[in-house]
Amino acid sequence: MPKEGDEYFVRVELPNALRAIYARAITKPTLARMLVFDHFKYGARDVDRGSSEADILKALAFCFKLVNTNAHDDPAAARRILKQLERMQ
Numbered sequence: 001m002p003k004e005g006d007e008y009f010v011r012v013e014l015p016n017a018l019r020a021i022y023a024r025a026i027t028k029p030t031l032a033r034m035l036v037f038d039h040f041k042y043g044a045r046d047v048d049r050g051s052s053e054a055d056i057l058k059a060l061a062f063c064f065k066l067v068n069t070n071a072h073d074d075p076a077a078a079r080r081i082l083k084q085l086e087r088m089q
Contacts, residue, residue: 006075014071017082018064024089025060031089032056036063039088 025032036044036056040063047059071078 009079010068010071010075014078014082015068017086018068021085021089022057022060022064026057029053029056032060035085035088036060039084 021035025035032053033049033056036047036059037049040060043063043066044059047055051059067078067081
């Protein structure tokens with residue numbers, strides 16, 4: 001059973017942090033590409049380095065959706081992923 005702090009993290013903190021990272025990635029295409037190709041290799045397998053910026057951002061949004069969805073099952077893993085994402089910026 002999840003702790004109350006985990007519930008708040010999954011419902012509020014994680015989505016807000018992912019939205020903030022996504023907003024930065026929109027203005028920095030190199031950050032978006034780095035996140036997609038260096039961090040989310042498996043989740044973004046439908047794009048390659050020659051894909052358009054829009055496709056890269058769609059792939060990044062999909063990867064963030066996966067993180068957010070799976071966070072309900074494993075909040076600790078989501079916290080680790082978020083820390084890694086924040087370091088990459």
